[in-house]
Amino acid sequence: MIVLLLGSGGREHALAASLKKSPKLTRLIAAPGNPGIAALAECFPVQVDDIDGIVTLAKHEGVDLVVVGPEAPLVAGVVDRLDEAGIPAFGPTAAAAQLEGSKAFTKELCARENIPTAGFRRCRTAEEGRAAVAAFGAPVVVKADGLAAGKGVVVAETIDEANAAVDAIFSDGAGGEAVVEEFMAGEEASLFALVDGTTAVVLGDAQDHKRAYDGDKGPNTGGMGAYSPAPVLSPALAEQAMAEIVRPTVAAMAKNGQPFVGFLYAGLMIGPDGPRLVEYNVRFGDPEAEVVLPRLEDDLLELLQKAVDGKLAGVAPRFRDETALTVVLAANGYPGAYEKGSEIRGLEAAEARDDVSVFHAGTRRDGDRLLANGGRVLAVTALGADAAEAQMNAYAAVDLIDWPDGFCRRDIGWRAAAQAEEG
Incomplete structure (x- = not known):
């Protein structure tokens, strides 16, 4: 099979690494890809928001299956367009992608189907948002309704903080909505x-x-x-x-x-x-x-x-017993303002360790140099017998990477690692 993978992040690099193992795969192409994906696939400079370009590429290369990595093209209807062109695609249609594209859509579906979730109010104005905040009290959760790359959520500890989050959502006058939810402990x-x-x-x-x-x-x-x-x-x-x-x-x-x-x-x-x-x-x-x-x-x-093909009935995917743990290396300043273009060294030493993979999330090549090109730049993944060993292996690999302009958390998996050591 000829497979086209859409995306350029760490998720897509991980997908590419898994797809590459398949005996059914004859050719893997990616758009736009990244330097890590380029080691596994042929990369084409077509962006994920260029739906016409994606359809043209898939037709020209005789693609048997398109695998869509990120959410934005799904919400924009890339699967619908590929389907119209007779090209099989893995991912939801635009209508089904509303489950992520609109938090209000999902909350209302949950209410209709009695699916357990937090109580909520859908807010179309800042005034409605502030009223919902007052009704729930603090702590309270304020969410922008649309796509926000995992960052459009504020868990507000005070009413003032919640109201500020509401005001921020409606401040640009773009006609967005907010969802205000009760705080769930756990x-x-x-x-x-x-x-x-x-x-x-x-x-x-x-x-x-x-x-x-x-x-x-x-x-x-x-x-x-x-x-x-x-x-x-x-x-x-x-x-x-x-x-x-x-x-x-x-x-x-x-x-x-x-x-x-x-x-x-x-x-x-x-x-x-x-x-x-x-x-x-x-x-x-x-x-x-x-x-x-x-x-x-x-x-x-x-x-x-x-x-x-609609043939998942009776399927039960199998997994290795080991724990996997990944540490993200991000550019200094992320998730706020950060600079691009700093050089990263030492990946070969990190990847040489047993059961370690380094996934590229925001990198680019400049000749032989690897440069940072995003906020989240690398994801260093290691396997171990338990969370404590996986954590030790991951940080040992992280410490082999020479990138003064980046940072990472040093406590990933702390809860699971502590449980493993106690057990």
């Missing part, structure tokens, strides 16, 4: 499902670290690291989440004429009453893909093809 985890329109099967779980700095301090980011599996999400809790949250969502989407095909990423809050939905993403997580996919024992391409 521990967050991510559950990934592979969905074929009617059947959903578990494709791993993980726990990530959103805050920029050690001790879960600082602003929200797209993710500073993750580990898989997540001890908090026991097999029983994962099945409860599938039964009460994921499968009812998939059934509702099919019933509404918006069948979902693709990766469905359920962000969960695990509390005393069991799992509740925080939000959905309609693609693999990043950096969660970098810890789930290295543990996958089955042929990823075969799984994706079964999803596209």
